[in-house]
Amino acid sequence: MAALREPGARYAPPRISALGLRAIVLMAVSIGLMVVDHRQHELGAIRAAMSAAVWPLQRLVHSPVAAWESLSSALASHRGLLAQIEALRSSARENDLKLLRLDSIAQENARLRKLLNAAPADAERVQAAIVLRVDLDPLRHRVLIDRGTTDGVVRGQPIIDAGGVVGQTTNAGPMASEVILLSDPTHAMPVQIERNGLRTIAIGTGDASRLALPYLPRNADVQVDDRLVSSGLGGVFPAGLPVGRIAEVRRDPSQPLAIVSATPAAALDRDREVLLLWYRPRVALPVNEPATPASHEARPKAKERSP
């Protein structure tokens, strides 16, 4: 090419149109934003402002559903209400009975802990939140709840419902927070089989009715209908919350690992209300200790930071 140029002609850099220049600048700004947001998490104020700005829109999307719900509760039949009251009463009676027993067990537990010189059990506080009917992304299992930093919500906070663990918050705005459900394909949580204390990781499959437990060896003691609870490792979820029930165990002689799946205990795709849980982790977690289940949990968590 150099030979074709006229002798003495100065090198002219390729011309960029004004449009191309603007596109390049905007794309660079976008990439810069992404890097800062994803790697450094230093956009707290901007993010909060933006999520406050879109909050009315999200509320607006949710409003028809909310209106329909209030309408249907206003028009609920007398008979239906009576039946509901009866059902609630009977469940309250059962719960009262359980609570009586629980009180004595809690006292006994506190006494035993004192004998063992162990720290007291987790202090807990719960608050109800409404799941907004806003579709965030069809292929990811994320929902929006109507509590934010003004209610004390932080990132990485456990969310439960009446059945068990639902997920954790991934992003807390001033008025609303995003929650990643257990069933999201990028979510993993440390669990334990209640029957024998076997620890493993439950990973979301993208199917709200199934969790995968891919790290159990073929000879692991796991049976269909075993209850799964959170193990408390990883520091996000307190120990002992119900997570699910083993639905399927397949042992293929040619594979080193068993193929195990579980059904979640929480109604992941049907919840309208969830509970936010505040608790104090009993044990300070090792930060950089390899080869513990906690570090297994730490890895997907780290990826989970900004969805």
Added chain:
Amino acid sequence: MTDRQRTPRLTLVICSLLGLLLCGLPLPRALDVLRPDLLLLVVIWFALMMPRTGGLVYAWIAGLSLDAFRGIVLGQNALAFVMVAYLVHRFHLRIRMFPLLHQSLVVMSLLWVYQFTLFWIDGVTGHPLTDWARWLPALTGALLWPVFTGLLGRITARG
């Protein structure tokens, strides 16, 4: 003069807000995977038909608000929107002349560029999503294009 400029701007803002709302409207799951990226279609339409009203900065802001709305990494949709809007701006005189079917095909490839950018950024940020269903909105968006362009043409012509 100012009046004539203000009306398309107002239409632009209203259409974008509507597009953003429709991106979050609760739908049954089977329809949810088919939901076209309406906000991007609005951006493409304005870049194609009114490139002076809907510039690149507008596309960037639209993408950024979608990021905030969905709560994902800020800048992801903004980058993809700017890329698509640049392509449309660059070739808008040519694309405008195409027959409707041809135009739909172009829109489909633009939507695929958008999806591929998102897919790529998802991979880089560590949330890869390899479900084949993520490419479907491009198809439905292209199918919707003839209706969509007719509708928006009517709205802006009346305004």
